[in-house]
Amino acid sequence: MKNHGLGDWIHRRRVRSRGETALISAAGELTYDQLAERIDRLANAFADRGVRTGDRVAYLGENSPAFLETLFAAGSLGAVFVPLNTRLAPPEIQFALQDSGARLLVSSSTLQPLAASGSRETAVERIMIVDDGHGTQHEDAELPLPAEPFEQALSSGALHRPDVQVSHEDLAVILYTSGTTGSPKGAMLTHGNLTWNAINVLTDHDITSRDVALMIAPLFHVAALGQGALPVLLKGGCVVLEQRFEPGRVLALIQEHSVSNISGVPTTFQLLCEHPDWDHTDISSLRNLTCGGSAVPTRVLEAYESRGLAFTMGYGMTETSPGATSLPSAYSRSKQGSGGLPHFHTDVRVVDPADQPCAPGEVGEIQVHGPNVIAEYWNRPEATASSFVHEEHASWLKTGDMGYLDEDGFLYISDRLKDMIISGGENIYPAQVEQQIAALESVAAVAVIGVEDERWGEVPRAIVVVREGHELTEEQVLRHLDGRLARYKIPKSVIFVESMPRTASGKIRKPDLRRQYA
Template sequence: MQNHGLGAWLSTRRQKNPEKVALITGDGRSMTYRKLADLTDAMSGLLWHRGVRRGDTVAFLGENSPEFLMTLFGCAQLGAVFVPVNTRLAPPEIAHVLRDSGARVLLHDAAFGERVRPLVDDAGLPHLICTDGQATDDPGTDHPSTDDPEPDAAPGLREQLRTGLRGHVDVGVGPDDPAVILYTSGTTGKAKGAVLSHGNLTWVSLNTLVDYDLVSSDVALMISPLFHAASLGMGALPILLKGGTMVLEQGFDAGRALELIERHRITMLSGVPTTYQLMADHPSWAGTDLSSLAKLTCGGSAVPSRILEAYEARGLSFSQGYGMTETSPGATSLAPAMTREKQGSVGLPHFFTEVRIASDADGTVAPRGTVGEIEVRGPNVFLGYHNLPEPTAAAFTPDGWFRSGDLGYLDEDGYLFIADRLKDMIISGGENIYPAEIEDQLYGLDGVTGAAVIGIPDAQWGEVPWAVLTVIDGHEVTTEAVRAALDGTLARFKLPKRVVVIDELPRTASGKIRKADLRARFGG
């Protein structure tokens, strides 16, 4: 075998554990490692037949599904690059991802057909494939679909797998070759594609196996979208590497999540504080059997004491952590045993990762307890930003450490504490929101002369974006009008929760808006 990347994983699992259940779908169907590997081979053959070659990009717009994983690993077999698209993006944002990545093929769930068809010509896509959500039968099996095809859709994936060329395509792939491009909201208004290599994703999986004690008997409930770095790099991939089982959900509902935990004896669950809060507040919480749960991981922001207490009362505790898309995404983890002793910390560096605090741009190491920029080094740190050499160079120190853009400090025991976000990023329900992206749109609205977007604490989402504006005298701007104007241009989770108009935005001597002043004024 020439493939020494992710493309070899499923064929190896098929050999070692062919009848082990790899996936359980939302409707209760199971798929063994043999079937998943066979379908992935068929997918790689289909993509090859569509002209996909080493280094080409293939985009996927859809919810958690076997098709998502088949496409990811099918691309990996060919040395092609997988580009998962956030399903919450607005059409202009999707178009940017497709154009910037240069995707040759877009696979999409039927639900997104109307959204993507107008973008095909604009993005220059040679091939569009509708997954139809049912590509879980063995290739070649005569099992007609009971679903009506989407009107005017391209032939469904199931049909193309049956009629296309099949067979495993073995292409030489190494650890340093690109595997995935994950688009992260840009600080300058455009999303940037973070390029993760096969080695990056392998090492972050190993970090997860080591620091979270994953075992082959683990059953993970995947309620977070696989297009997010955390769900992919620290959820799906390590589970498949270890030979565990995933229960794939296409969305999160607290009551259903509790039901699935009990039904499938879930051992592993990942989410953000909002996820765990909604579950603890659900009427079924007290009566649900949670005895199988052994590993709860939480990211996005610190777990509030109220949530810690609710889970501790059920004999459960959390592993918390810190990271970003560019680190695949794990950088640090806090073991459950240290949750109370080091409350507020995001933990120690992952096993194969290093973290330091720099006091200046040259990477001078700050003393313990001193706040500085958090910098990360390790085999899980990304290759760079797609087709953006200058931002890539700026993201690294002269000696090769990744500049996170976040401020923090290490205590005397080496535990990391986050002090502030240097880039003003807002984290709302686990989604990263960059104010510049919203501000760029706000400046295009009639009457707006100044705009600043800030994160305001929210009991449910952790933070929500507020827009603080200055406008032309006599011009009236309302929250409803601004949200309506931006809806369809930005994803809805990025729309300002509230719009406030003030006389003058506070600025530094150089003219930069003092967002800290605005956060202090409006409750941030």
């Protein structure tokens, strides 16, 4: 076998799981045999359209079989998969396509206008349109490039396995993550990174070939892909793909398909247990509840415990594919608030400013090492150089997050060195938002902080100083950001102040702003 990467997973699995259901979606069911055949055809269709080893293939769409088929087909050719966040604004989509140099874009029909505007002035040569089941109501969107239906392209591909050599060291996926400077960075996840992350999940969690995992979080997020879909498919289980999160429908799907695994953020689980159907829905099939992003509130823990369920929580990031630590459900109470223990094949340490290990309970920067950790960023040598500590036998990723290890080795997150805001599971870096607001002529200074929100955990709030002689309203600020940033990044409120608290060097003191305005 030449292909040792993700592109060969379904072929190796089809023999072991012949006739078993791999995917369930609104479009129906696909067995492992059927999925393998579709991946072959799609890979050859890509090749017929000029996709070669190392080329980037982008995907813009909600959860669907086409997402995973594109991922595996690209991997079959040694090409690189670039999933795009559907909530981004056109300039942000355009940046990702330009930066990655993607040659082919696969887009859902509903997002055709976003694909059209985002692909202009990029290296994209062709677009494939996936019928997402909501109708092609945007047929009038003028595409700047040749376009064809996804199913038509797939069916044109030959039914044989591509003969391409792929190793664990080869690049599999570029996932864009916002940077502290406001410029997104492409995390380069290799086939080995994603494989070892899946092995970590299978080692630390009770995943079996009989499991049914419901994907209610978008697969373009590394958590849903790396912690949810890929480990279950590697094991031979079934993945149920849902395009959007609607609590009542999710409860119905759990009962209908005897779902065993769900992953999400605290808001996800809160909305489920607060839904009117919660008490009379049969959720007895549920076994694995995985939550990330922030700690689960006590009242939510209690709601699930009353139904005989406990959470597995974890800490990670795009650069760790994404798992760094995991808190077993047996410790959900005794270690409440902890991110857990390092994954089985991953090391985590907390260090002082000299990169020396901290004592238990002492706060320092969290660093991660392991085969699931990326080695570099796409086209960002400076970011790569500043993000790792290289030692004789290991390279450690500097997460920028602050925390401590207790006496038992459990990790606790205490602060975010990078000021990142986590809103409903989405990472928001204030610098990117501040950059856009600062472009307004009337703005003298701006700082964006996170404030607590009962539903989303945190939401951004902008603190603005208006230039002398100018006027500015909250409505004007928000209108300026509309279309320039994804909606979840746009502040939910704007506060106008006379001046900013600053350090002696002139830097804005965000801790002071949080104390006063959060």
